[in-house]
Every structure is written in structure tokens, then in C-alpha cells.
Amino acid sequence: MDLKLTTEEESYLRDLLSNQSRGILPLDISANLLLMAGGLLIVGTALYLARQLTDTAVYSVGLPNFVGGMLLIVGYIFLSRRVAHMKKLTSILFKLTSNRIAV
Numbered sequence: 483m484d485l486k487l488t489t490e491e492e493s494y495l496r497d498l499l500s501n502q503s504r505g506i507l508p509l510d511i512s513a514n515l516l517l518m519a520g521g522l523l524i525v526g527t528a529l530y531l532a533r534q535l536t537d538t539a540v541y542s543v544g545l546p547n548f549v550g551g552m553l554l555i556v557g558y559i560f561l562s563r564r565v566a567h568m569k570k571l572t573s574i575l576f577k578l579t580s581n582r583i584a585v
Contacts, residue, residue, distance in 0.1 A: 495579045499572055506568050513561035520554030523547055 527547035531539060 492579055495575060499575055499579065502568060502572050502575075506565060506572070509561060509568070510565045513558050513565060516554045516561065517558035520551040520558065523554065524551035527551065 524547070527544055531544045534543075
């Protein structure tokens with residue numbers, strides 16, 4: 483079995499790398515925006531509840547906003563892990579194409 487890449491395979495990998503590297507930055511920015519929005523939602527809710535600490539405010543404002551903020555932070559965790567995996571995969575594929583070896 484020949485372990486060297488053909489020119490067609492190499493060009494396909496280079497196109498794949500360029501397309502994948504273009505998609506990493508917007509995904510990373512989206513993940514950071516989710517974290518920022520979730521943090522602001524939780525902090526804003528805490529500040530609001532510090533001034534208006536009633537049962538109605540806690541149940542109608544505090545609880546939904548806290549759950550929403552936590553969901554945004556969980557979304558950040560999933561997206562940031564995906565970005566990390568995409569960066570690793572891109573790095574590995576780039577090294578393989580630069581060495582012209584594929585298994």
C-alpha cells in the first residue's frame with residue numbers, strides 16, 4: 483500500500499483545511515458571545531434581585547433568567563470544545579499534508 487498522497491488527495495486536503503479553518507473563527511466568536519451573554523444575564527439578574535427581593539421577582543424574573551444564563555454557558559462549553567477539536571484536527575491534517583503522508 484502506497485502511503486504517499488497523490489496530487490488529487492493533497493489538493494483535496496488543502497481545500498478541506500482552508501474551508502475548515504475559515505469556519506473555526508466564527509464558531510469561536512459565537513462561543514465567546516454565548517459566554518458573555520450568559521454571564522451578563524446572570525449578573526444582571528443578581529443586581530435586579532438585590533434591589534427587588536420579593537417572592538414574585540425571584541420566581542418570575544430570577545429563576546428563568548438564571549436558567550437561561552446557565553443554558554447559554556452550557557452552550558459555550560459545547561461550542562468551545564468543538565472549536566478545540568476542530569483546531570486539533572486541522573493541525574493534524576496540516577502536518578499530514580506537509581509531510582505528504584496519510585494513513
